[in-house]
Structure formats: structure tokens, C-alpha cells
Amino acid sequence: MPNSSIKNEKMYEDLRREGNSKEKAARISNAAAARGASSVGRKGGQSGSYDDWSVGELKQRAKELGLSGYSRLTKDKLISELRNH
Incomplete structure (x- = not known):
């Protein structure tokens, strides 16, 4: 079911399948849609599981x-x- 607030639905669904929260998946997928996936991947640190x-x-x-x-x-x-x- 498409969500108008999610800019990259495929990435969002992939992140949810990996176990990320809805909030985190939306934040990452929307940032990737706005700035490009490669720039988002370089940003931030590592959080433990x-x-x-x-x-x-x-x-x-x-x-x-x-x-x-x-x-x-x-x-x-x-x-x-x-x-x-």
C-alpha cells in the first residue's frame, strides 16, 4: 500500500524486512531519495544491534x-x- 510520505518505497520495504523500525526506514529512504543513496550511506555512525x-x-x-x-x-x-x- 503506497504511502505518500515515503519517497522511496522499495528501499523502505527492504529496510523494514531487515528489521528496522518504521521511523528509521522512512527516515533513511526519504533521505536517500532527496540526497542519493551513496551520500546517505556515508553519513552517520554505527549503532549497535x-x-x-x-x-x-x-x-x-x-x-x-x-x-x-x-x-x-x-x-x-x-x-x-x-x-x-
């Missing part, structure tokens, strides 16, 4: 994002919630 984070760090991130009900979740479910918020 949520799998490498502690449960405390994951809960803090969930709090920062304004998620609710995360305190009762297992690590795997918490990671899933963060990726799909």
Missing part, C-alpha cells in the same frame, strides 16, 4: 520513545516492540 543491549538499556529506550507496557516484556519481545513502534 538491540540484541547487544541489556534489558535495562532496552527499557530506557522504550521509555524515551514513549512506549507503554514494556516493563513486563521479555528481551525478545521488547526488541520487537522497539523495532516495530
Whole structure:
């Protein structure tokens, strides 16, 4: 289903399949459409995978994002919630 706010639908869908959040996939695909994929790939640093984070760090991130009900979740479910918020 096309979304008018997404400028590069194919890249967005590929990023979502890789496990990126909707927000991150939209941000990357729109930046690539505006500036070109090669310039976007050079920008920014490296962020570790949520799998490498502690449960405390994951809960803090969930709090920062304004998620609710995360305190009762297992690590795997918490990671899933963060990726799909």
C-alpha cells in the first residue's frame, strides 16, 4: 500500500524486512531519495544491534520513545516492540 510520505518505497520495504523500525526506514529512504543513496550511506555512525543491549538499556529506550507496557516484556519481545513502534 503506497504511502505518500515515503519517497522511496522499495528501499523502505527492504529496510523494514531487515528489521528496522518504521521511523528509521522512512527516515533513511526519504533521505536517500532527496540526497542519493551513496551520500546517505556515508553519513552517520554505527549503532549497535538491540540484541547487544541489556534489558535495562532496552527499557530506557522504550521509555524515551514513549512506549507503554514494556516493563513486563521479555528481551525478545521488547526488541520487537522497539523495532516495530
